[in-house]
Amino acid sequence: MPRESNAVKRERAVEVCRRLEERYGPVECFLDHANPFRLVISVLLSAQTTDAQVNKVTPELFRRWPTPEAMAGATPAEIAEVIRSLGFYKTKAVHCVECAQMIVSDFGGEVPHTMAELTKLPGVGRKTANIVMNVGFGIVEGIAVDTHVNRIAHRLRLSPKTHEKEPLKTEQDLLKIIPRELWAPVNHQWISFGREICTARSPKCGECPLADLCPSVRMS
Numbered sequence: 001m002p003r004e005s006n007a008v009k010r011e012r013a014v015e016v017c018r019r020l021e022e023r024y025g026p027v028e029c030f031l032d033h034a035n036p037f038r039l040v041i042s043v044l045l046s047a048q049t050t051d052a053q054v055n056k057v058t059p060e061l062f063r064r065w066p067t068p069e070a071m072a073g074a075t076p077a078e079i080a081e082v083i084r085s086l087g088f089y090k091t092k093a094v095h096c097v098e099c100a101q102m103i104v105s106d107f108g109g110e111v112p113h114t115m116a117e118l119t120k121l122p123g124v125g126r127k128t129a130n131i132v133m134n135v136g137f138g139i140v141e142g143i144a145v146d147t148h149v150n151r152i153a154h155r156l157r158l159s160p161k162t163h164e165k166e167p168l169k170t171e172q173d174l175l176k177i178i179p180r181e182l183w184a185p186v187n188h189q190w191i192s193f194g195r196e197i198c199t200a201r202s203p204k205c206g207e208c209p210l211a212d213l214c215p216s217v218r219m220s
């Protein structure tokens with residue numbers, strides 16, 4: 001593909017967003033988001049794991065420890081027992097307890113809603129904070145770049161290849177070319193697209209609504 005100007009790349013990115021908006025419309029968060037605490041814990045648990053797996057363990061998790069105060073009093077071993085079907089469950093169990101403890105001790109029992117405060121919570125990085133702010137509080141400061149969003153951004157070459165393994169840099173690339181008013185639905189719409197069409201192993205380029213915009217298109 002010949003080198004593309006930023007203006008042309010921006011136009012392509014906007015068209016990608018427009019078409020995925022048309023296809024998927026408003027998409028609900030796939031994880032338990034009944035309140036910000038449940039959301040932050042659910043997103044924290046979803047690292048390297050499917051949302052469906054997380055949704056299998058959270059009913060029991062929040063039945064036993066429904067609030068930050070309750071979870072702050074649990075031991076990591078108790079939490080681990082409930083979430084042991086998830087990858088990295090031991091580390092995640094420690095993060096759940098420490099995260100709940102910090103919400104209680106530093107934030108009066110309420111999940112904070114700024115990027116700076118959220119990313120202080122154990123186990124919460126920028127991706128998780130973006131989702132919590134967006135879904136939990138309706139505040140949009142960035143785009144949560146998970147494995148689907150990252151893969152799609154790179155297949156569409158909206159971010160340079162050198163950033164392929166660095167989602168935080170991929171996010172910054174997307175923020176530069178996608179207008180701010182389009183950021184909010186990107187994560188959930190692109191995840192839907194990544195599950196349905198632009199899958200990790202065998203993308204369905206033949207039925208892709210973005211094929212004419214995609215430098216990685218493969219027609220068999």
Ligand code: SF4
Binds near residue numbers: 155205210211215
């Ligand atoms: S054309 Fe293929 S690789 Fe490109 S976005 Fe569509 S499914 Fe993904």
